[in-house]
Amino acid sequence: MSEEILLTLLIVDDEEGMRLGVKRSLRKFSMDLDDTDEVVKLNVVEASSGEDAILLMEKSTPDIVLLDNKMGGISGIDVLHWINKNDLDLMAIMITAYASIETAITATKEGAYDFLPKPFTPAELKVSVRQAAAHLVALRQARELEKEKRRVRFQFISVLAHELKAPLGAIEGYLYLLRDGIGMEDPAVHDKVVKRSLVRLSGMRKLIYDLLDLTRLESGQKKRELSSIDVLESARNSIETMKPEADRRGISISMEINQDKIEMTADSGELEIVFNNLISNAVKYNRDKGSVTVSIENLSDTIRIAVTDTGIGMSESEVEKLFGEFVRIKNSKTRNILGSGLGLSIMRKIASLYNGDVSVESTPEVGSTFIVTLKKDIA
């Protein structure tokens, strides 16, 4: 279904015949916008003098104004000046009897969008109105998009601040205990206080690093060095990195591959981030003595990486929530697992650079499989 955008057009002219002509020409006006399935329709209102036009515009701002210059009272340019002074969000089209350069220059200075020299045909009128409407709609959409971007950025920063405040507060709290010597008679308590402070600090560091990765990726500032890379090699490196933590909890990590070497054109740093995120999550959210399976498939033009764990899994609604920034599924089972909540956002951003994507299949209490697809040759 296409959506209708109803714009109000105000025709300001002291000749009644002209106003009627414009109304008749635009009565069935309808315009499809190129990129969206929106249809623009017009609601035409009229004013027989500049003074009347201002009275009308004081009540409600039209979207397009067709403005005759030479009228009985104040001129079209005067009206245009008033519109400008009041900063109205509209497109003005000047109707000029004699296409005088002087009027044109003044009108342009006052922000007129277009000119219609008298006499004009209904077709010429429609073309001009069409252009003004398209321009106005595009302008408003761009403005809306910018506003939305600002809102998202603000939200991101507020959540980030909150995520940093939690560990900061925890460390501060421990420092107060140390300073005041509360509970410090027991060396085991002292050790625990120091150890926990360090754990929370490393969580903060991880959050900051993830944040830097994400902003570099989003700004496109990070220099990408694309070369031919063996995906299996990169996977093995990540497994090696996670091995100590996996061993500590009795979790086995295995690879499922049917080739000795799978090559693709990639930035080695990006590929490393993907594998590190996939494998460290599969270990973190696993049960003790569980297993992680890293399966890598070489499809015709795509590499499919699937990492399966035997962990706590997620319900359907949790999976749905997962794809936001800073989303960490908060429940009794994840309470003590540290994470920045940015890993998935980062992986998705990287996958999109390789025309691929990230998907999840999960069953609570059974485990999750995260699947990343990457196109082999993005050049």
Place this chain on the structure above:
Amino acid sequence: MNEVKKVLIVDDDSDFRDQMEMMFSTRGYQVVAAAGRKEAEETFTSFTPEIAVIDLMMENDDDGFVLAYRLKKSFPECAVIMVTNVTGETGIEFPGANESSGWITADAILSKPVRFEQIEEELRKLGSNGNE
């Protein structure tokens, strides 16, 4: 004879929970700690807290409020101190201490990290300004 005061501490962040527990237990309080609203409510049958220190946002964003309300219903005499990380960045202003007006049934709201002196101060205020 000094009666041992009972404190309920509820926070999903284990570090804050441990810190509060250390502060209270070294001062001779009897402490029960819970990591969430449900866990806290389960203690209601066996434990009668005189002071409760609860985190505002736990598994659900309003767990602290809900818990404070239920605590006050079950134990009207219990002093409820809400601790939060939220003020500041959201710009939400909570009513100050002793203004348990409206639907927030906490007696005091403090920002994290909380120092024991702050809690003592709030308890002192509650004691002197509280119901006769």
